[in-house]
Ligand SMILES: Nc1ncnc2c1ncn2[C@@H]1O[C@H](COP(=O)(O)OP(=O)(O)O)[C@@H](O)[C@H]1O
């Protein structure tokens with residue numbers, strides 16, 4: 001038995017790996033279907049002519065959803081306008097979502113040169129999300145409460161203890177063993193949240209680690225998956241499953257939840273990707289017929305990279321002089337492919353059909 005009490009810092013949080021049977025039959029069956037879904041998504045992605053094209057948008061969706069879990073709420077319009085416009089949106093929630101996306105990108109970049117998830121990397125991530133220099137918690141007092149304000153969990157306190165637990169987590173993540181990587185990923189997430197090393201930003205950092213891990217383990221070469229959408233839709237369950245590990249050592253229930261998250265979002269990401277690609281092909285064909293002088297492959301890619309675009313993007317891609325590309329955008333709007341909006345002094349163009357897919361699926 002662990003000596004867990006909600007109001008007392010859980011310094012006895014057991015180290016990884018848990019000393020229970022993890023690979024139960026149910027877990028193994030689910031691991032297979034989740035892996036299959038991921039492999040299918042990966043295969044489709046890597047066979048695209050330009051697989052990185054949609055990454056910005058997918059990661060912004062992920063950033064938005066993961067932040068929304070923590071009640072940092074922005075709209076797609078605010079978010080994408082603010083990414084594209086010169087004059088940055090000052091809405092604090094949008095800003096935090098954009099920092100999240102930067103944190104995810106720099107984490108992924110770091111993995112390219114150094115394929116390990118470390119305590120230092122976690123600190124860099126949280127500092128990037130929070131745009132401050134906070135590190136590991138050094139003062140006691142961090143608790144997790146439910147919506148009624150009742151304390152449901154008190155993480156370990158004391159920097160030495162926290163660092164010890166993180167060192168164990170780091171070793172566990174990076175060591176070779178026979179555990180399936182998806183099961184390891186689930187264990188890693190629980191442990192990180194239970195250690196709760198920071199005063200704030202633990203949920204978001206822990207979810208960034210999920211994507212980093214998928215990449216590190218080569219389960220997804222291009223981490224184009226939008227996993228936090230599942231947690232938003234199953235948020236109460238997310239909290240309950242985490243709690244049930246602490247209180248009842250119910251690893252199986254929690255691992256099954258995480259595997260279902262992977263399977264479900266890999267499938268959904270694939271369906272969404274296919275919708276976007278078919279819209280892109282359809283629009284390319286129509287624009288080619290309707291506006292043959294405007295059409296180019298590069299132009300189509302620009303208007304699908306993010307839901308909003310602007311003249312400068314076309315200029316930067318060498319599509320023509322400011323006047324020429326300005327006229328391209330006007331023609332595209334006249335024919336109903338794009339819709340313009342004024343943001344400050346700038347004119348942005350929305351690919352509303354692309355936005356519809358992002359909003360509705
Ligand atoms: N019972 C629990 N045990 C451990 N971690 C939990 C528990 N309940 C929720 N969490 C995690 O704590 C996160 C919230 O912590 P917080 O530091 O506020 O993250 P953020 O700043 O990203 O909002 C949740 O998203 C979840 O991952």
Ligand SMILES: [Mg+2]
Nearest residue numbers: 070200201202
């Ligand atoms: Mg928080």
